[in-house]
Amino acid sequence: MDDYETAETLDVKGQNCPMPVVKTKQAVDGLAAGDVLEVLATGPGSMSDLGGWADATAGVELVDQREGEDVYTHYVRKTDQ
Numbered sequence: 001m002d003d004y005e006t007a008e009t010l011d012v013k014g015q016n017c018p019m020p021v022v023k024t025k026q027a028v029d030g031l032a033a034g035d036v037l038e039v040l041a042t043g044p045g046s047m048s049d050l051g052g053w054a055d056a057t058a059g060v061e062l063v064d065q066r067e068g069e070d071v072y073t074h075y076v077r078k079t080d081q
Contacts, residue, residue, distance in 0.1 A: 004063060004075050007035035013042040013071065020046050021053045024076060028060055031078040036063060039074040050074045 010027045012020040020041045027037050039050065047065055054062035054076060063075040 004036045004038070006038040006075070007031055009038045009040065011040045012046075013040055015041070016043060017045055017049055021049050024050060024053070024074075025057075028076055028078050033078055033080045035078050037076045037078070039076060041072045041074065042070060044072065046072050046074065050076070 008027060008031065010023060012023050015023070020039065020043065024037065024039050027039075031037060039046075041050075043049075044067075047067065051062055051065065054060050059079050061077045061079050063077050065075070066073040
């Protein structure tokens with residue numbers, strides 16, 4: 001299991017769609033290229049929501065997603081775009 005050096009952790013636990021994606025975008029906008037944002041969410045829909053958002057958004061890469069017992073952890077890297 002890889003561990004990523006995260007620049008920031010965003011806690012969106014308990015928030016419903018679309019807030020985890022909205023807040024992730026806001027947080028990524030404040031990062032430098034190459035930085036990784038760790039996103040902690042409780043909604044199972046965050047797996048597909050954040051994945052779909054990253055696929056459709058230039059300048060971000062979904063590095064990894066982990067499904068925990070109660071928390072879904074996502075790692076999003078800001079790319080050079």
